[in-house]
Amino acid sequence: MPAPIPRQRAIPAAESGQAQTPAQAAPAVGGPSGDMSGDSSTDTSAAVSGVTEAPRTQDTAAEATEAAKNTVTGDKAGNGNSHAPGPGHLTLLMIEDDPGGSPVVPELLDPTGKPIRVRTARNLTEAERLLTDDVHCILLDLALPAPGRAADGTDDELAVLKHVLRIAPHHAVLALTASGDTERGAEAVRVGAQDYLFRDELDGRLLSRAIRYAVERKRSDRAERKLTESKLRAQENARLERGLLPTPLLEGSPLHFAARYRPGRSRALLGGDFYDTVRTPDGTVHAMIGDVCGHGPDEAALGVELRIAWRALTLAGLCGDQLLGTLQQVLEHERSDDEIFATLCTVDIAPDGRRAGLCLAGHPSPLLARPGRPAELLPYDNNGPALGLLPGARWPRMQVELGAEWSLMLYTDGLIEGRVGEGRRERLGQDGMVAMVRRQLAEGLRGEELLRAAVNEVRDLNGGELTDDVAVVMLDRTP
Numbered sequence: 421m422p423a424p425i426p427r428q429r430a431i432p433a434a435e436s437g438q439a440q441t442p443a444q445a446a447p448a449v450g451g452p453s454g455d456m457s458g459d460s461s462t463d464t465s466a467a468v469s470g471v472t473e474a475p476r477t478q479d480t481a482a483e484a485t486e487a488a489k490n491t492v493t494g495d496k497a498g499n500g501n502s503h504a505p506g507p508g509h510l511t512l513l514m515i516e517d518d519p520g521g522s523p524v525v526p527e528l529l530d531p532t533g534k535p536i537r538v539r540t541a542r543n544l545t546e547a548e549r550l551l552t553d554d555v556h557c558i559l560l561d562l563a564l565p566a567p568g569r570a571a572d573g574t575d576d577e578l579a580v581l582k583h584v585l586r587i588a589p590h591h592a593v594l595a596l597t598a599s600g601d602t603e604r605g606a607e608a609v610r611v612g613a614q615d616y617l618f619r620d621e622l623d624g625r626l627l628s629r630a631i632r633y634a635v636e637r638k639r640s641d642r643a644e645r646k647l648t649e650s651k652l653r654a655q656e657n658a659r660l661e662r663g664l665l666p667t668p669l670l671e672g673s674p675l676h677f678a679a680r681y682r683p684g685r686s687r688a689l690l691g692g693d694f695y696d697t698v699r700t701p702d703g704t705v706h707a708m709i710g711d712v713c714g715h716g717p718d719e720a721a722l723g724v725e726l727r728i729a730w731r732a733l734t735l736a737g738l739c740g741d742q743l744l745g746t747l748q749q750v751l752e753h754e755r756s757d758d759e760i761f762a763t764l765c766t767v768d769i770a771p772d773g774r775r776a777g778l779c780l781a782g783h784p785s786p787l788l789a790r791p792g793r794p795a796e797l798l799p800y801d802n803n804g805p806a807l808g809l810l811p812g813a814r815w816p817r818m819q820v821e822l823g824a825e826w827s828l829m830l831y832t833d834g835l836i837e838g839r840v841g842e843g844r845r846e847r848l849g850q851d852g853m854v855a856m857v858r859r860q861l862a863e864g865l866r867g868e869e870l871l872r873a874a875v876n877e878v879r880d881l882n883g884g885e886l887t888d889d890v891a892v893v894m895l896d897r898t899p
Contacts, residue, residue: 511537511554512631515547515584516561516596536631544580548587557592557631559617560584562608577604578611585612592638594630596622614638656717663724665891666731668697673705674773676896680871682879684715684834684889691889692719692762693832694727698734703771706734709830709893710764710783718756725754726762726807739768740779740817748807761808765830769822773897776828778818782806784836784850787829787857788822795858797850827866827896829857834888835874840881848881867896 539555541547543564551558566579576582581595595608595616605616614634617627668677677697684691692712699705708730712719729750733743744764751762763783769776778786778798785800804815822828836853840846848856853874860873871892879886 510556510631510635511539512557512559513539513541513547513550513555513591514559515541515544515564516559517542517564536628544583544587547584551588551591555588555591556635557594558584558588559594559596559627559631560613561596561619562604563598578608581608581611581613590638590642592631592634594634664694664720664727666696666727669731670697670699670705673699673703674897675705675769676867676898678868678871678894678896680868680875680890680892682834682875682886682890684885684887691715692723693834693889693891694723695830695891695893696727696731697893697895698731700735700737705769705895706739707767707769707828707830707893707895708734708764709832709891710762711832711834711889711891712762713760715889719760722751722754722756722760722762726751726764730766739766740777741815744779744781744804744807744815745813748813751808755808761806763806763833767828767830767895769828769895774822774824776820776822778820779815780804781815782809784831784833787831787854788820789827789829789857789861790823791825795854795861797854822897824899825897827861827870827894829871830893830895832889832891834886834890835878835892837888838878838882838886844883848878853878867894870894 539550541550547558560581562578562581564580566576566583581593584593593613595605595613596619597605597608597616599618599620601618605618608616614637615630617630665679665681670677679695681693692714693710694712695707695709697705697707708727710723710726710730712723712726726747729747730743733746738746743766747764751760761782764779764781765783765786766779767776767786780800780803782803782805785797785803787795788798789795798820799818802816802818805813831853836848836850838848840848840852856877857870857874860870860877865873871894875890875892878890
């Protein structure tokens with residue numbers, strides 16, 4: 421025997437926002453959805469006999485579209501909850517081959533005492549036409565002809581239910597079956613229906629209660645599924661973060677390291693920005709920051725691969741043009757599309773900390789700040805192409821004098837592409853970013869505090885979250 425089906429949870433009057441009257445507190449009717457006797461405080465629908473020819477509110481196919489426009493569902497359009505009803509606004513779509521002669525649907529009342537709108541469809545084709553966004557629940561007769569046969573040629577007794585679940589994945593579904601057919605009803609719930617009801621034991625009170633229960637259960641299931649998806653996304657995000665934004669390997673170096681990352685707007689996953697810093701056995705400190713074009717999980721995964729490849733190649737002794745050429749080969753083999761490319765900036769700082777080699781692959785030039793001098797961009801005249809654009813490209817290595825005390829800031833283009841000014845028509849650009857950092861340095865900001873202030877100010881100038889990811893790395897040397 422199948423496992424018992426959880427009984428229906430009655431919707432308290434407090435949830436409907438309506439006070440209960442004595443007339444509404446009639447004893448409940450038992451059935452497959454549970455024995456509700458003695459629970460008069462939790463049901464506000466009027467009991468109506470299943471055989472009474474009471475008038476009911478129905479929609480025709482021509483009225484369905486207009487009803488969808490006028491029905492209030494309690495949620496704004498586009499938020500993923502378009503089938504969540506507001507108080508007193510419920511619409512039922514009944515799919516049965518003989519709805520006119522069936523005693524199944526008498527007058528149905530919502531918690532406010534208003535009639536529940538009922539639409540009837542004789543087949544699945546007509547049901548699809550009537551299935552507009554304002555429908556909250558579907559009452560499906562499992563005895564309807566199946567839309568097709570199973571792959572092995574045998575009839576699937578729940579084929580009609582599976583078809584409805586495919587075309588209406590966000591709607592609550594009640595399965596209607598013959599009295600005593602408990603196994604088929606239980607199997608319908610296992611497949612995806614919110615509950616099952618026996619045809620011969622059905623009346624208005626029971627059906628009204630079942631509709632509200634099914635809608636609430638569907639909402640609860642969707643909320644639970646979204647929570648699970650959110651947790652899985654957070655776990656994936658954490659794994660990507662460990663790959664894109666690793667702990668620097670600077671043991672034994674006098675340099676100070678700081679980093680800041682902010683994802684772009686409306687993305688739960690990190691984008692394609694990545695960075696790394698390692699110290700090789702000869703005392704040289706190598707730093708890198710890069711950006712894969714695009715913002716999806718494929719770009720983030722490619723960024724992880726490039727970051728790991730860069731660390732491995734750097735620890736193996738490669739630098740400059742040889743290292744970037746090898747990274748381009750990795751990108752060409754691993755990218756999912758020939759149009760994908762990555763920009764990169766690499767810096768190798770001599771063991772004495774006074775000189776550095778700089779290679780740019782289509783990436784913005786770092787910012788150098790030294791005491792007594794205004795912060796300035798390092799030379800970018802020999803900037804090579806981004807990785808993945810030109811086969812056989814070369815990336816010249818430029819020698820840069822740093823001095824005894826300095827701060828070097830590497831960043832991705834998300835920091836300079838934010839909008840500024842009235843109407844947000846102009847971009848901040850590198851000149852605007854340099855002026856901003858100069859002012860913040862004059863205010864005494866350094867290291868992590870400086871990076872936090874810079875990223876926050878760029879966001880504020882943009883008037884909200886930036887559209888692109890922002891990654892910033894700072895290395896400081898003090899005598």
